[in-house]
Amino acid sequence: MTDSIQITMICFAGLKEKVGSGRISLTIPVNSTCTEFISQLVASYPQTQVYSSCLLVARNGNYLNETDIIQDQDELACFPPVSGG
Amino acid sequence: MSSTDEQSQSSDCTQLSITELPINHAELTDSVRDNACGSVVLFLGTVREITAGKKTSSLEYEAYYEMAISELHRLVDTARLKWPIKKISIIHRTGHLDLGEIAVGIALSTPHRKEGFEAAQFLMSQIKETVPIWKKENWADGSTDWVHPES
Numbered sequence: 001m002t003d004s005i006q007i008t009m010i011c012f013a014g015l016k017e018k019v020g021s022g023r024i025s026l027t028i029p030v031n032s033t034c035t036e037f038i039s040q041l042v043a044s045y046p047q048t049q050v051y052s053s054c055l056l057v058a059r060n061g062n063y064l065n066e067t068d069i070i071q072d073q074d075e076l077a078c079f080p081p082v083s084g085g
Numbered sequence: 086m087s088s089t090d091e092q093s094q095s096s097d098c099t100q101l102s103i104t105e106l107p108i109n110h111a112e113l114t115d116s117v118r119d120n121a122c123g124s125v126v127l128f129l130g131t132v133r134e135i136t137a138g139k140k141t142s143s144l145e146y147e148a149y150y151e152m153a154i155s156e157l158h159r160l161v162d163t164a165r166l167k168w169p170i171k172k173i174s175i176i177h178r179t180g181h182l183d184l185g186e187i188a189v190g191i192a193l194s195t196p197h198r199k200e201g202f203e204a205a206q207f208l209m210s211q212i213k214e215t216v217p218i219w220k221k222e223n224w225a226d227g228s229t230d231w232v233h234p235e236s
Contacts, residue, residue: 010149012147012149012217012219013147013219013221013231013233014219014231014233017231051233054233058149058152058217061151061152061155061156062155063215077149077152077217079149079217079219080219080231080233081233081234082213082214082215082216082217082218082219082234083213083218083219083220083231083232083233083234084146084148084153084177084188084189084212084213084216084217084218084219084220085130085177085188085189085209085212085213085218
């Protein structure tokens with residue numbers, strides 16, 4: 001079995017409402033990319049499917065690219081496209 | 086100026102904050118006035134009643150505070166490379182806003198008006214794309230919608 005890591009993630013706005021919490025834990029395979037991480041999130045919380053193609057991920061306050069690797073000690077945030085102003 | 090206050094960061098020439106309190110546009114404007122500058126540009130984003138034919142009763146704003154402030158800093162740093170901004174203040178509301186209230190304010194001073202208008206336009210466009218703040222529409226008919234532009 002592939003090694004996996006547990007990630008704690010904070011979420012905001014419409015995503016927070018869909019998952020029912022501002023902070024959730026997710027188990028993902030080691031060396032998962034950002035895209036794989038989002039797929040895992042949608043698999044675990046099917047109600048977030050509506051956002052699957054547009055979710056943004058940030059690590060320690062910086063946006064991640066689709067191919068960036070998720071690591072377990074990071075502060076990870078996930079949210080739909082922003083709409084301030 | 087306090088390094089422990091996550092919702093606001095300031096230096097003499099840059100003031101960035103996210104607040105649940107009403108925005109005072111006169112204070113915001115005065116905070117950037119400078120004798121080296123012949124121009125102060127102020128932009129206010131306010132709560133509009135009608136969007137695409139649908140009537141709004143109020144808005145709720147939510148922010149990822151720490152990242153919103155760091156993103157604003159990044160945008161201001163980028164703007165300062167392009168335009169000679171002397172002083173700049175940006176403030177964004179969170180929480181419940183009624184019609185007509187100020188959701189966001191940008192004030193900045195520059196030697197001349199052209200660069201001031203351009204910088205304010207650039208910053209407001211970028212804020213809407215990258216700063217992690219979201220709005221929820223409370224429609225007059227009682228329904229609600231998170232505004233997520235690409236979803």
